[in-house]
Amino acid sequence: MLKSLHVEGTTLLHRLSVRTKLAVLFAASLAVFLTVDPFVLGGAVLLSALVFATVGVSFSQAVSRLAWPLVSIGLVAGATAFFETPVHGLVVLFRFATLILLAATVTASTEVGDFMEEITRLMMPFERLGLVNAADIGLALGLVLRFVPEIATRYESLREAHAARGLPVRPLKMLAPLIILTLKDADMIAMAIDARGLRRH
Amino acid sequence: MSTRDLVLTALFTAIIIVLGIIPPITLAFVPVPITAQSMGVMLAGCIIGAKRGALAYLLLILMVAVGLPVLSGGRGGLAVLAGPTGGYIAGWVVGTFVTGLVAERIVRETQGGARQIAGFFLASIIGGIGVVYLMGTIWLAINTGMGFVAALSANAVFLPGDILKAGIAALAARAVLVGYPLLPQRS
Numbered sequence A: 001m002l003k004s005l006h007v008e009g010t011t012l013l014h015r016l017s018v019r020t021k022l023a024v025l026f027a028a029s030l031a032v033f034l035t036v037d038p039f040v041l042g043g044a045v046l047l048s049a050l051v052f053a054t055v056g057v058s059f060s061q062a063v064s065r066l067a068w069p070l071v072s073i074g075l076v077a078g079a080t081a082f083f084e085t086p087v088h089g090l091v092v093l094f095r096f097a098t099l100i101l102l103a104a105t106v107t108a109s110t111e112v113g114d115f116m117e118e119i120t121r122l123m124m125p126f127e128r129l130g131l132v133n134a135a136d137i138g139l140a141l142g143l144v145l146r147f148v149p150e151i152a153t154r155y156e157s158l159r160e161a162h163a164a165r166g167l168p169v170r171p172l173k174m175l176a177p178l179i180i181l182t183l184k185d186a187d188m189i190a191m192a193i194d195a196r197g198l199r200r201h
Numbered sequence B: 001m002s003t004r005d006l007v008l009t010a011l012f013t014a015i016i017i018v019l020g021i022i023p024p025i026t027l028a029f030v031p032v033p034i035t036a037q038s039m040g041v042m043l044a045g046c047i048i049g050a051k052r053g054a055l056a057y058l059l060l061i062l063m064v065a066v067g068l069p070v071l072s073g074g075r076g077g078l079a080v081l082a083g084p085t086g087g088y089i090a091g092w093v094v095g096t097f098v099t100g101l102v103a104e105r106i107v108r109e110t111q112g113g114a115r116q117i118a119g120f121f122l123a124s125i126i127g128g129i130g131v132v133y134l135m136g137t138i139w140l141a142i143n144t145g146m147g148f149v150a151a152l153s154a155n156a157v158f159l160p161g162d163i164l165k166a167g168i169a170a171l172a173a174r175a176v177l178v179g180y181p182l183l184p185q186r187s
Helices: A018-031 A038-053 A059-083 A086-109 A112-128 A134-164 A171-183 A186-195 B003-021 B036-048 B050-065 B078-082 B086-106 B113-144 B148-179
Strands: none
Touching: A018 A086, A018 A112, A018 B078, A038 A086, A059 A086, A059 B078, A059 B113, A059 B148, A086 B078, A086 B113, A112 A134, A134 A171, A134 B003, A134 B050, A171 B003, A171 B036, A171 B148, A186 B003, B003 B036, B003 B050, B036 B050, B036 B086, B036 B113, B036 B148, B050 B078, B050 B086, B078 B086, B086 B113, B113 B148
């Protein structure tokens, strides 16, 4: 149901560490604001498109992944061109297109598990400060992945129950029962977690 | 943080994801279908309160960042966060927190139904619309060099739909408060 956006492969980008990739992405997000030359930024878009092409995302996948972000930057660039100058709009378009392509590259070349490990490591300093329990993040993520299919099934049975009684199926009517039924399980799940000693303090 | 709070947070994140999978809500008098997920900020704040609601959204954004297609329409990945609309996504977390904070202060279990619905509606407007628009617009204005007022006016298109969503979220939150109250109360 929740299929990761990671694409299998053994390219150089797949082999780079998560930390390096995130650092490069962060550096790029600062670098694109250093210039206002549309030609330089246009070159950056081409370059990042080439990098994105190397990770092995098929054309149709690329379209479905990039369509929405590109439409949103298109709208923003259009508004900028309208309120400011057309060149300004183009600069905005190129800046964000570069970042979106690079970000999509990192997502496609990184496995969820590796990403989570890196995040847990990044959280360690905060754990030492007592602000967060790094292991809790993984536990919470696991719970979400475990319960999304179950809640979706519950929605289906609510829908069928409505249909069976001849009631019009209105998502609005199902919102409250769906939320109540789901959250009522919280005590049981919490008890099960504590009984198994999954959270150590 | 108690284990129960952790579980409630994770369950609500899961609910927000499912709201992005189910078919959009169509109302007889509105031409555009409403994605149930877009009410998540208001629902989370009004139902599980400020702290747990904001954490549920942090968890959702974490899932987006690591490349899971958890947003409506199967969107996800760092590309969603890197775009010019990133400010709105950060606004979800703060907006949920503010929605929860207002709801915790003005809605009481002892109040009548109409007052509770009005309280949730107000909380949703302040947090789910005010805070989210404000943060999204500031980010947009900084990143595009567009004037703040021009960027803010671009939000106007979404305002009627969002006010309607605040109404729906208020009704749902009140129904949950009656059936299974979870909102912490502050004086």
